[in-house]
Amino acid sequence: xxxxxxxxxxxxxxxxxxxxxxxxxxxxxxxxxxxxxxxxxxxxxxxxxxxxxxxxxxxxxxxxxxxxxxxxxxxxxxxxxxxxxxxxxxxxxxxxxxxxxxxxxxxxxxxxxxxxxxxxxxxxxxxxxxxxxxxxxxxxxxxxxxxxxxxxxxxxxxxxxxxxxxxxxxxxxxxxxxxxxxxxxxxxxxxxxxxxxxxxxxxxxxxxxxxxxxxxxxxxxxxxxxxxxxxxxxxxxxxxxxxxxxxxxxxxxxxxxxxxxxxxxxxxxxxxxxxxxxxx
Numbered sequence: 382x383x384x385x386x387x388x389x390x391x392x393x394x395x396x397x398x399x400x401x402x403x404x405x406x407x408x409x410x411x412x413x414x415x416x417x418x419x420x421x422x423x424x425x426x427x428x429x430x431x432x433x434x435x436x437x438x439x440x441x442x443x444x445x446x447x448x449x450x451x452x453x454x455x456x457x458x459x460x461x462x463x464x465x466x467x468x469x470x471x472x473x474x475x476x477x478x479x480x481x482x483x484x485x486x487x488x489x490x491x492x493x494x495x496x497x498x499x500x501x502x503x504x505x506x507x508x509x510x511x512x513x514x515x516x517x518x519x520x521x522x523x524x525x526x527x528x529x530x531x532x533x534x535x536x537x538x539x540x541x542x543x544x545x546x547x548x549x550x551x552x553x554x555x556x557x558x559x560x561x562x563x564x565x566x567x568x569x570x571x572x573x574x575x576x577x578x579x580x581x582x583x584x585x586x587x588x589x590x591x592x593x594x595x596x597x598x599x600x601x602x603x604x605x606x607x608x609x610x611x612x613x614x615x616x617x618x619x620x621x622x623x624x625x626x627x628x629x630x631x632x633x634x635x636x637x638x639x640x641x642x643x644x645x646x647x648x649x650x651x652x653x654x655x656x657x658x659x660x661x
Contacts, residue, residue, distance in 0.1 A: 390651045391642050392421040392446065393463065393575070393599065393627025397511075398430030399450075400520040402632025405430035408641075409437035409445065415642040419651065421446040421465060421627065426481040428469040429514035446658065450575060451481075451561040452553065455582070458545065460558045461575035463599065463625070464565035466658035471568040477556070482516050484554045489517045495549040496522075496542065501531055519543045520631065535635065559593035566594045571658050573597030573625050577613060578605070584616055591620060596657065601626025601646045603638040623657045624650045 395401030396408050403411065405422060412420045422434045422445055431447055438445040449464045467474065486508065493503055507525040511517045523538035532538045542549040556564070562572040572595050577583045587595075600613040601624070617624040630641040 389417050389642075390419040390646050390654075391417050391627045391630065391644065392419070392448075392465070392625050392646070392654070393423050393450075393602075394420060394630040394641060395424055395450075396422060396430040396434070397515070398427050399424035399516040400518040400631060402635075405434035406437040408630075409434050409441055409443065411641055413441040413443055417642050418443050419446065419655075420444070421448040421463075423448045423450040423463055423627075425450050425452060425516045425518055426478055426485065427514060427516040428467075428475075428478070429512065429516075431469055448570075449478075449565075451565070452555055453558045453561045454553060454555040455558060455580070458579070458581055459553075459555075460561075460580050462558060462561045462565065462595075463573040463575045463597070464568065464570040465573060465597070465625070465654075466661070467565060467568040467570035474564060474568040477564055481555065482514075485517050488551050488553050489519075489522060491551045492519070492522055492543065492549050495551065496526075499542070499548055501526065501529070501542075501549075503529060558590055562590060562593045562595050569661055571596045571623065571654075573599055573623070575599045576602050576604070576629065577616075578609065587616070587620060591622070595622070597623035597625050597654075599626060600624040601644050601650070603628040603630075603640075603644050604636065605638075623654055625654055626650065 396405045422430055424430050434445045446465055447467055447469055451462045453460045489508055503525045520535055523535040526532045526538045565572040576599055598617040600617055601610055614624055626644050626646040628639050628641050628644050630639055
């Protein structure tokens with residue numbers, strides 16, 4: 382029997398407050414037009430888009446979950462941790478986010494220098510196009526490269542220049558996963574491992590994150606196949622984790638499988654998610 386599906390939830394989406402292409406109001410408007418009634422705005426290392434998203438959601442009659450995506454550093458690679466139903470007014474959270482955004486800006490500046498050494502000159506406006514509470518990331522640099530005709534797509538920019546091991550890649554200074562999880566918990570949120578298959582240590586490293594306070598696993602992810610989602614659902618059930626899901630939307634035609642509202646999240650999973658964030 383086919384499970385009941387609640388297509389009106391998308392729990393992973395980005396705006397211009399970090400590396401998305403739509404403003405928070407535009408994202409909410411698109412969500413409304415696509416029939417989404419529950420939207421998590423999960424910008425990288427910033428909550429700057431939440432106030433605008435909340436105001437737009439009030440007009441649209443949909444619910445925005447106060448959320449964030451923290452980028453953490455491990456060896457090798459990165460782990461992304463989603464924080465749902467956080468308190469954006471947390472002093473500790475905002476102080477830490479300010480430090481992370483400063484680190485992001487320094488990293489981006491070093492990448493521009495590295496690209497210049499490779500003969501690719503990008504305008505300084507690449508670094509100043511974001512506001513003081515917004516977070517710059519590699520997609521900003523990739524889009525500047527597209528504008529200059531260096532590459533055709535964001536994927537090409539990462540594969541040729543900006544991805545790990547590529548000539549313009551600079552490692553980031555960031556929190557480690559347990560610190561990010563604990564920060565989210567202290568801000569009242571549900572800490573969830575984003576796109577788990579991006580982490581080479583998954584699933585062996587999962588118990589350590591659970592010990593640190595991890596409460597959820599992103600099971601229904603935009604790029605994952607039905608078989609991968611089934612595997613993750615089994616892991617979440619076995620570990621007692623809340624199964625979440627979302628498109629990881631950054632803008633139109635960003636990557637295959639990543640259009641807003643295209644991920645089918647089972648109704649039971651949405652209900653358990655809502656119960657978990659209500660419980661705090």
